[in-house]
């Protein structure tokens with residue numbers, strides 16, 4: 001999936017054989033595959049530092065070409081959208097990797113811009129799903145954690161990059177300092193380097209820590225380690241947008257998302273007022289269908305697509 005622009009062909013969060021530079025919207029691992037082939041990238045400094053720290057893949061940031069602008073995506077710290085004024089073909093394109101309309105916990109707030117063509121993330125294509133008000137979800141996380149730590153341990157499993165740091169911030173705002181595993185602590189340091197203020201402790205003896213955040217894969221082992229040594233109950237927790245759709249195997253789940261739900265996607269589309277929408281991702285087809293029902297010129301984009309060819313062949 002790429003946009004060609006004279007001397008540049010920009011791969012969009014993906015690997016593209018024709019591309020000579022990658023746009024990396026943010027540091028989540030499903031957006032960095034293009035870097036394995038070519039380290040040249042358009043991205044924020046924060047994304048570069050997070051990718052290098054977490055995925056150990058080198059990135060070489062290039063200067064933005066004149067017709068390109070990076071806009072905040074509101075998804076996670078350092079996340080950006082790509083805006084291209086394609087004078088060669090006479091239209092503008094806005095590509096959103098992942099984005100959210102809500103006030104983010106740690107990310108820079110989303111910026112919108114009018115574009116002729118919108119290439120849109122399709123994570124939540126479900127009109128029947130509405131995320132809860134974020135401030136209420138944050139209140140619930142803080143209330144639950146404070147209450148349960150009076151007599152027990154609260155153990156969160158979270159994505160190492162992004163969600164874990166948001167949870168640290170949410171708990172800090174309620175006066176709590178979580179213990180975090182080594183990988184999360186290393187990512188926290190990158191956040192702090194770029195100005196985020198996070199208070200946390202290293203996870204040494206989990207049975208002595210009332211509130212803990214570990215990478216999702218370590219949740220069960222950490223729970224067992226606490227149970228083996230502590231008489232207090234352990235409450236496992238997860239915070240995810242999927243909490244609206246799936247039942248997690250934890251004591252409690254909070255609907256905290258850093259994506260737009262379907263209704264927020266409609267707001268975003270309205271703010272960008274595109275003539276054509278291409279949806280991408282595993283839910284690209286149902287998402288395009290839902291948009292078409294609402295009168296939009298929307299169709300799914302496959303990862304092998306050259307965006308210009310699609311637009312020029314569009315009838």
Ligand SMILES: [Zn+2]
Pocket residue numbers: 026028075098
């Ligand atoms: Zn993401």
